[in-house]
Amino acid sequence: MRKVIYKQFGDANVLELTEQATPSFDKNQLLIRVKAVSINPLDWKVYGGEMKLMSGSTFPKSVGIDFSGIVEQTGSAVTRFKPGDAVIGLLDVFKGGALADYIAVKETDVALKPVNCSFEQAAALPVTGLSALQIIDQLATVGPNQDVLINGATGGVGVFAVHIAQKRGASVTAVVGPKGVAEAAKWGADTVIDYTKQDIRRIAQRFDAVIDLSTKLSFTDARKLMKPRAVFVSTLPSPLALVSSFINNLFSGKKHKILILKPTTDGLATLTRLADDGLQIVLDKTYPLTNVRDAYQEASQGKIIGKSVIVVD
Structure with missing residues (x-):
């Protein structure tokens, strides 16, 4: 073979x-x-x-x-x-x-x-879908009436994260490149920001969850976008980031959580149900x-x- x-x-x-x-x-x-x-x-x-x-x-x-x-x-x-x-x-x-x-x-x-x-x-579906589920449901614990910023919303994880966050009742702001503006709106994002036209670090809105899928947004910059008790989720599990987030989370109301994918049988079954229910792939x-x-x-x-x-x- x-x-x-x-x-x-x-x-x-x-x-x-x-x-x-x-x-x-x-x-x-x-x-x-x-x-x-x-x-x-x-x-x-x-x-x-x-x-x-x-x-x-x-x-x-x-x-x-x-x-x-x-x-x-x-x-x-x-x-x-x-x-x-x-x-x-x-x-x-x-x-x-x-x-x-x-x-x-x-x-x-x-x-x-x-x-x-x-x-x-x-x-x-499996890697990016399970990643989105873990981010939305476990790390950020997104729920109804929350404000969620997803930076890098047109990548594999981002597409699913927008859709799942919407299903959980959140208001989603998607940050994308020029090619993704129309697409992100079609996927259900409430607000779409073209990062080539607007610096998200300078926007006035504050969020319950800031999810960085681009690996370009630092926790330092994300803190400025977060409500007093909010969560920042990043996707690069380097040793330094893990130690830094652990120390921060001991003392700060603004939490930094890092995705380390943990596949589960239940998660795969949930993805299948979501896909059969119209999850956009x-x-x-x-x-x-x-x-x-x-x-x-x-x-x-x-x-x-x-x-x-x-x-x-």
Whole structure:
């Protein structure tokens, strides 16, 4: 079977499409024929060597976290799925491995594919959808009548975060680039700010939650936008940021929380329900597996709206 690996840290040129043996699977796992895999910023941070503490430095390594596919075979202890089921799921975020014709996955890391989604759309759900759920429901605890600022609202997580925050009854201000103004309004944002025309650090409104998905807004700047007892959520879990946020949260009413994705079976099931209930899944572009380097080079430039997906089968 085909599988994408890399043997050293670097840019997208380190990615290689190789021939490998079909993986074996144990009694609690499924063998899945992969249909599509989404591209996440964490992918190039890992193969670029920025996350060595979490990913380790032993090669070869694999890439690709979330996927859609069809169950090929099941282990003897698997009870929730059968061969032929269409599913979504995700692998270890720091080890990857979804960019392959076949993968072995734990039953707990998989959910049935939403009926109303294509395989390409479904592959875009797990990582960014679970991230948005965790941010909105657990870290920011967004509720009715709250004011929420989402900086970087047209990225993969941002699209879902706008939609879910709206469903929780919040008023959402989306910060986007020029290409995303009309899109963010269409997704349901109450207010849309084009960051090329307005410096959000200077706006008068104050928010119950400030969510930075662009990695460009510091906690220092975010504090000026926050109500006295508000939450700032960022998505870069560096050791320094973790220590700094811990110390701040001991003494300040303005909290700084950092997303560390914790996938759950219930979360995947919630995503499936949301997707079947109309959650918007925005695809920027799809690529064949043979164009994996081009896919990552273009995605890493940060100009896409929504998600890019690699079609495997």
